[in-house]
Amino acid sequence: MDKSGKKLISAARLTRYLVSGPPFIFLLLLFIAPSVIMVLASFRYPGEFGGLAPLAADPSTLHGITIETYQFFFSDFIYTEIFIKSILMSLATTFICLVMAYPLALLIALSPKQSRDLMVLLVILPFASNFLIRIYAWMIVLGPQSALNQLLNSMLHLFGIAPVQLLFSPFAVLVAMVYAHLPFMVLPLYTNLEKHDPYLLDAAQDLGANAWQRFWRVTFPLSLPGVFSGSALVFIPALGVFVIPEILGGTGDMLIGNLIKEQFLGTRDWPFGSTLSIMLTIAVLLIAWFTAKLGARRGRYV
Amino acid sequence: MWRGLLLLLFIGSAYAEDVLHLYNWNNYISDETVARFESQCACRVVQDYYSDNEEMLAKLAAGASGYDLIVPTGNAMESLIRQHALRPLDKSLLPNLKNIAPAYLDTAFDPGNRYSVPYAYTLTLIGYNSENIRELDLPIDSWAVIFEPRYLEKLKGRVTVLDSQRELLAAALKYLGYSANDVNEEHWKQARDLIIRAKPYWAAFNASSYIKELTVGNIWLVHGYSNDIFQADLDAQNAGRKFRILSSIPKEGAVLALDSMVLHNSGPRPDLAHRFINFMLDGGNSAELTNLIGSGNPNRDALQYIKPEIAQNPAVFPDLAQLARLEMLRDLDRHRRRVLSRIWNEIKLK
Numbered sequence: 001m002d003k004s005g006k007k008l009i010s011a012a013r014l015t016r017y018l019v020s021g022p023p024f025i026f027l028l029l030l031f032i033a034p035s036v037i038m039v040l041a042s043f044r045y046p047g048e049f050g051g052l053a054p055l056a057a058d059p060s061t062l063h064g065i066t067i068e069t070y071q072f073f074f075s076d077f078i079y080t081e082i083f084i085k086s087i088l089m090s091l092a093t094t095f096i097c098l099v100m101a102y103p104l105a106l107l108i109a110l111s112p113k114q115s116r117d118l119m120v121l122l123v124i125l126p127f128a129s130n131f132l133i134r135i136y137a138w139m140i141v142l143g144p145q146s147a148l149n150q151l152l153n154s155m156l157h158l159f160g161i162a163p164v165q166l167l168f169s170p171f172a173v174l175v176a177m178v179y180a181h182l183p184f185m186v187l188p189l190y191t192n193l194e195k196h197d198p199y200l201l202d203a204a205q206d207l208g209a210n211a212w213q214r215f216w217r218v219t220f221p222l223s224l225p226g227v228f229s230g231s232a233l234v235f236i237p238a239l240g241v242f243v244i245p246e247i248l249g250g251t252g253d254m255l256i257g258n259l260i261k262e263q264f265l266g267t268r269d270w271p272f273g274s275t276l277s278i279m280l281t282i283a284v285l286l287i288a289w290f291t292a293k294l295g296a297r298r299g300r301y302v
Numbered sequence: 303m304w305r306g307l308l309l310l311l312f313i314g315s316a317y318a319e320d321v322l323h324l325y326n327w328n329n330y331i332s333d334e335t336v337a338r339f340e341s342q343c344a345c346r347v348v349q350d351y352y353s354d355n356e357e358m359l360a361k362l363a364a365g366a367s368g369y370d371l372i373v374p375t376g377n378a379m380e381s382l383i384r385q386h387a388l389r390p391l392d393k394s395l396l397p398n399l400k401n402i403a404p405a406y407l408d409t410a411f412d413p414g415n416r417y418s419v420p421y422a423y424t425l426t427l428i429g430y431n432s433e434n435i436r437e438l439d440l441p442i443d444s445w446a447v448i449f450e451p452r453y454l455e456k457l458k459g460r461v462t463v464l465d466s467q468r469e470l471l472a473a474a475l476k477y478l479g480y481s482a483n484d485v486n487e488e489h490w491k492q493a494r495d496l497i498i499r500a501k502p503y504w505a506a507f508n509a510s511s512y513i514k515e516l517t518v519g520n521i522w523l524v525h526g527y528s529n530d531i532f533q534a535d536l537d538a539q540n541a542g543r544k545f546r547i548l549s550s551i552p553k554e555g556a557v558l559a560l561d562s563m564v565l566h567n568s569g570p571r572p573d574l575a576h577r578f579i580n581f582m583l584d585g586g587n588s589a590e591l592t593n594l595i596g597s598g599n600p601n602r603d604a605l606q607y608i609k610p611e612i613a614q615n616p617a618v619f620p621d622l623a624q625l626a627r628l629e630m631l632r633d634l635d636r637h638r639r640r641v642l643s644r645i646w647n648e649i650k651l652k
Contacts, residue, residue, distance in 0.1 A: 046636045049381045050363045062636075072640075078647055085651075139511065144520050165459050167520075168506040246465070247511070251501045254650040265356040266467055267643040269636065 035281070042069055042274035050268035069275040079259075079276070083283060086255040089170075090238040093177040097185040097234050098227065100178070105189035105226075106219075109196070116194075123186050131180070135247050138176050142166040142248070168250040176244045181237065185230040192226025193219070228291060236284055256280055320345035322574040325369040327561070328353050330422070330597075332590040339581050345574060353510075362387065362566075370569030371578060373421050375559045377633040380411040382564065388417045389565040395576040398583030398603075405625060406560060406600035410632065418562035419579050422591055423598040425628065426469050426557040427617055429531035433545035434460075434522040445477035445552045448525050449496050454503035462515065463525040465507035467646045468631055469557060470497065473525055476554045482629040485638055494645050498652045507650075513537070516547050527559075528617055532596025549617040555627035560600070592618070 045053035045062040057063040073079050108119045126134060141148060144165060153163040166172055196219065204214045242257030256276065263273030320343070324331075328351045336347050350369070352358040355378035362382075374382060382388050393399060399419065406420045430442055438456045440447050447453045448463060463470055472482035474493035480486075505521060515521035516534040524531070528549060535547035563582065565575050581587055585603030592599045592608050598618050599605070605613060612618055620628065634642065 046640075048636055049385050050359060076644070078644070078651060081651060082647065136511075143518075145518065165505070250506050251504050252650060252652070254647070259647065262643065262646075265354075265360055267639045268356070268359070269640055269643065272640065 038274045038277055042271055042278055043067065044271050046269045046271050050270065052270055069272045072272065073275055073279065082254065082256055082259055083279070086239055086257075087283070087287075089174070089177070089255060090235050092174060093181060093238045094185075094231050094235045096174070096178045097182050098231060101182060101185035101189055101230065102227075105186050105193050108186075108190050109193035120187070120190065123183050123190075126183070132243065135176055135180070135244060138172065138179070138248060139167060142172050142175070167248065170250070170253055172248040172250075173245050173253050176248050177238055177241065180241075180244065181234040184233040184237070188230040188233060189223065189226045192223050196222055232288060232291065235287070239280065239284060320571075320574070322347045322571055322578055323350070323368055323370045323569060324348065324578070325350045325352065325358065325372045325566075327351065327373060329595060330373065330561075330591070332594045335582075335587050335590050338587070339578060342581065343574065343577055347578075367566075367568035368570065369566045370571050370575040372564055372566050373561050374564065375561050376409060376411040376630045379418055379562055379564060380633050382566075383412060383417055387567055389567055389569070389572055390416050391419070391565065391579075392572075392576060396580050396583065398580050401583050401585060401588075401601050401603040403600050403602050409560065409630065411630070412562070418564045419583065420600040421561045421563050421582065422588075423558055423560045423600060425528040425551065425598065425617060425620070426464070426473070426525070426559070427528055427531070427549050427551050429516060429524045429526050429534065429547055429549045431516065431519060431522040431545050432548050434519070442523075442550050443553050445473055445554050447523060448473065449477055449500045451499065451503065454500060457523055458503045459505045460520075460522040461504045461524065462506050462508040462512045462521050463504055464527075465509040467642050468634075470507075470525070471642065471645075472557050472629075472631060473552075476552070476556065476629075479554070482555070482557055483632045485634070487641065490642070490645060494649060497649050501649065501652065517541065517543070519543065519545065529595045529597045532612075532618070536596075549615075551617055551620060551624050551627075553627075555629060558598075558628040558630055560630060 041052060043065050044055070045064070045066055045068070047053050053062050055064060104123075108116055108123075111119060140146060143149065144167065146166075149166050152166070156163060200218055200222075201214050204218050209217065239255075240257050241255060242261050245253040245255050245258055260273050260276050260280070263269045263276060267273075322343075322345055324347055326349055331349075336349075340347055352361070355375050358372065358374060359378055359381065372382075379388075396419065399415075402420050406423070407415055412418045428442060428445075428447065435442060440453050440456065447457075448461065454461065463473075471490065471493055474496050475482055475484050475489060478489065478492055478496065480489050480493075484490075508515075508524075512521055512524050512526055513530050513534045514537075516524060516531070517537040531547055531549045538545065538547050563579050565572055569575060583601065585601055585605075586607050588599060588601040589604040589607035591597055592604065592612060596612055596615075596618055599608065605619075616624065
């Protein structure tokens with residue numbers, strides 16, 4: 001190889017490092033390092049005033065390394081119960097988001113090109129106002145004196161059913177979870193659906209497929225990557241939410257996010273909070289791995 | 303506009319040498335009081351806010367520094383003292399300390415007041431809607447209305463309790479006849495069962511939005527803080543509602559949370575902090591806070607400046623017999639904190 005060729009290769013390598021460097025450092029500093037700290041913290045004793053107990057101290061006080069937080073987690077089913085409850089809540093959120101977002105994304109993708117940008121803008125417009133304010137707004141929408149709740153109760157009354165309360169209930173939590181995460185489902189679905197080749201549908205129609213078959217046999221399988229990325233974008237953040245149950249939930253609405261937050265604030269038990277976070281990370285990774293497997297198999301089938 | 307900003311920056315830097323950093327609760331000092339102190343000492347007061355003790359402790363534990371003055375509640379203060387995070391007071395700089403009523407001095411958290419000067423207090427009690435409760439014939443002078451199903455049946459979905467492990471446990475322990483600071487796990491389990499039995503009748507565990515819910519009339523009865531109930535009453539009157547939000551101290555006793563001014567080690571200006579404490583000990587200045595938010599006032603000299611309707615409210619200024627039934631919460635050790643957290647999760651999931 002001549003000199004200029006070598007130069008070209010080393011320049012390309014340099015570019016590669018320069019381009020991938022900043023995100024790599026970003027992940028290293030802001031994701032990997034904190035995760036390592038969290039793992040280390042989970043093997044310590046809690047400090048008397050919060051924080052961690054010292055590694056070395058006089059023998060009369062708690063110090064050093066332990067697996068007691070893990071023993072505590074597994075010796076008591078109540079924590080697994082909260083995990084299962086949170087995962088079911090996130091699954092429900094993901095499923096409802098998918099069912100609601102798919103027609104919307106399809107509608108945008110099938111619209112004339114010049115109006116699509118405006119419609120996408122409308123989908124992300126709620127982000128212009130603060131998340132907390134939008135959740136507080138649901139308190140008013142769902143409150144006992146709201147038009148919605150009074151209309152619902154007067155209809156229930158006609159059928160002789162006792163009035164219901166919407167606010168401070170699992171229902172209110174689910175509504176706000178879906179509301180908060182819907183755009184994260186619409187956008188990946190839309191980017192996928194937009195790229196579909198319309199001739200495929202024409203070909204399917206020529207071969208005798210009806211409207212439902214054209215959707216179910218052509219459009220939907222092709223959109224699966226969008227479905228999976230949208231579901232991941234909804235499911236994973238939904239699992240960590242703690243603000244929504246705190247504001248809209250009733251007396252029984254507690255998710256993992258609330259449990260972890262409580263360990264670091266009220267209970268001042270950093271090691272157990274770290275253990276819970278690690279368990280959450282492991283659960284998310286397992287579910288992501290399982291979904292990816294499922295996605296790969298479906299991909300081969302298509 | 304840019305010129306205005308530059309000017310502001312310039313003014314800011316001109317005063318930069320005399321700044322008092324105050325780390326205080328949200329809405330826990332009147333703007334007039336701050337302005338008066340600023341003109342008196344020719345300095346600037348920079349405030350930072352927290353909404354609960356845990357948040358403040360967590361922020362300090364994470365390394366926040368530079369605060370001259372903090373206003374923690376007793377148990378959080380105890381924890382700060384034992385961490386050696388506070389600076390002892392120089393009482394020769396605080397001649398107004400004589401104004402504080404002896405009942406609020408020399409507490410178990412800080413014997414001899416080496417580090418702390420009482421600022422204000424709140425009670426945790428029962429607040430209720432005067433109109434909706436009147437016809438129901440309920441014993442609103444007892445925690446029974448919060449815990450007994452036979453009363454709660456009339457109030458289903460209209461009651462909120464504080465979303466605080468310690469406060470709710472304390473109310474249940476008090477109702478069962480134990481001390482709010484009881485750490486016997488058997489007693490805690492009785493309290494847990496009492497709470498679980500009453501829970502289906504409560505609308506929510508709530509720490510902040512119950513003020514608004516009381517004001518609009520959605521919630522009729524709460525386990526809440528005295529100044530929040532005062533706020534709800536003010537809001538209801540300003541909105542022209544036909545009802546008042548009243549409060550009552552349960553006869554079984556309740557929690558009193560005394561907030562005190564303390565000097566943090568990291569504060570660069572203990573001299574200004576002492577001046578500020580002495581300034582706040584002046585009856586007129588101290589009364590402004592009570593008139594603003596209806597907080598209890600440990601300052602004997604302040605009483606003459608306090609609006610009569612607040613001064614005569616027994617839920618703000620309890621008499622001696624009631625005072626004897628009030629307890630301040632002590633800090634729990636790490637083992638008991640974990641046990642309590644476990645009980646709390648059980649309560650929430652049941």
